[in-house]
Amino acid sequence: MIEHRGTDADRIDELTVGCWPRSVIGVTGPPGVGKSTLVDALVRSFRGDVDRVSVLAVDPSSPTSGGAILGDRVRMSDHFTDDNVFIRSLASRGQGGGLSSTVARCVRLFGSLGDPLVVVETVGVGQVELNIADLATTVVLVLAPGMGDEVQAVKAGVIEIADVFAVNKADRGGAELVEADLRAALALRASHGDPDDWEPPVVAVSALDGAGVGSLSTALQGHAEWLGEGERRRQRLERAVRAEVRAAVMDSLSERVDAALNIASTQQLIVDSLSGEQPVSHIVRSVLDSL
Numbered sequence: 001m002i003e004h005r006g007t008d009a010d011r012i013d014e015l016t017v018g019c020w021p022r023s024v025i026g027v028t029g030p031p032g033v034g035k036s037t038l039v040d041a042l043v044r045s046f047r048g049d050v051d052r053v054s055v056l057a058v059d060p061s062s063p064t065s066g067g068a069i070l071g072d073r074v075r076m077s078d079h080f081t082d083d084n085v086f087i088r089s090l091a092s093r094g095q096g097g098g099l100s101s102t103v104a105r106c107v108r109l110f111g112s113l114g115d116p117l118v119v120v121e122t123v124g125v126g127q128v129e130l131n132i133a134d135l136a137t138t139v140v141l142v143l144a145p146g147m148g149d150e151v152q153a154v155k156a157g158v159i160e161i162a163d164v165f166a167v168n169k170a171d172r173g174g175a176e177l178v179e180a181d182l183r184a185a186l187a188l189r190a191s192h193g194d195p196d197d198w199e200p201p202v203v204a205v206s207a208l209d210g211a212g213v214g215s216l217s218t219a220l221q222g223h224a225e226w227l228g229e230g231e232r233r234r235q236r237l238e239r240a241v242r243a244e245v246r247a248a249v250m251d252s253l254s255e256r257v258d259a260a261l262n263i264a265s266t267q268q269l270i271v272d273s274l275s276g277e278q279p280v281s282h283i284v285r286s287v288l289d290s291l
């Protein structure tokens with residue numbers, strides 16, 4: 001019901017209005033860096049402190065029935081015996097998007113059920129993932145040695161939204177290099193920033209053998225404490241609502257643009273454009289005017 005737009009979704013929006021879990025931890029990063037393995041290890045560590053943890057594994061690149069769902073289930077299977085860990089996979093529903101809205105709705109639904117802690121795993125570093133990361137109160141960017149990820153992350157602007165950096169697979173060589181690169185990039189950022197800003201810690205971990213998971217958990221807790229209950233947290237939640245509204249508006253606009261492209265008059269303009277009678281900019285204006 002959560003995944004279908006329309007009246008059911010609207011009903012959930014009404015029922016969950018103003019509901020947020022105390023912490024929403026967004027775990028993002030390039031494919032294969034070990035996000036799911038790390039989430040698994042973190043959840044085990046969180047369960048010492050909280051009664052219940054919900055996990056949403058989001059894969060924007062895979063269709064609903066794709067393999068990622070099974071993959072995540074298999075990797076996170078440790079917790080299937082733990083009734084207080086709820087794991088749900090969400091994949092993109094082919095065309096049309098709507099994923100960010102669905103994730104936001106799920107997060108608020110968990111909040112309305114009284115869940116203190118929700119972990120959202122998203123793969124990749126594109127726009128959809130950035131939207132999803134915006135829904136989190138704490139964003140963890142996971143990198144791993146040997147992938148050239150740090151450069152990619154800096155380029156994609158993800159470094160700007162991360163509150164904590166985890167350099168996973170520290171059991172392998174090369175983690176120190178990734179750490180050093182990150183620290184250099186962060187020092188550069190800090191030199192331009194406000195001294196009141198949060199300084200994102202860089203934590204080396206090995207999700208596989210558990211080394212550093214405690215430190216990562218402490219770093220996440222530190223960020224939650226820095227956010228507190230006041231103005232900083234309020235700004236975060238405002239950012240989350242803005243991201244949710246933006247994603248929903250974009251989805252709906254995108255549908256309307258597709259519809260406008262298919263009406264007969266637009267089709268005619270497209271044909272005319274091919275024979276040199278209509279500049280594309282005129283078609284763009286006509287589509288915009290029809291929205």
Ligand SMILES: Nc1nc2c(ncn2[C@@H]2O[C@H](COP(=O)(O)OP(=O)(O)OP(=O)(O)O)[C@@H](O)[C@H]2O)c(=O)[nH]1
Nearest residue numbers: 030031032033034035036037123168169206207208
């Ligand atoms: N050596 C080592 N391997 C790891 C570590 N963490 C994860 N892996 C391995 O890396 C591979 C990918 O792990 P996943 O947890 O599926 O990575 P992911 O980032 O969730 O992958 P996607 O969701 O597909 O993007 C698996 O083979 C893991 O066993 C680690 O700390 N050290």
Ligand SMILES: [Mg+2]
Nearest residue numbers: 035036072121
């Ligand atoms: Mg994964």
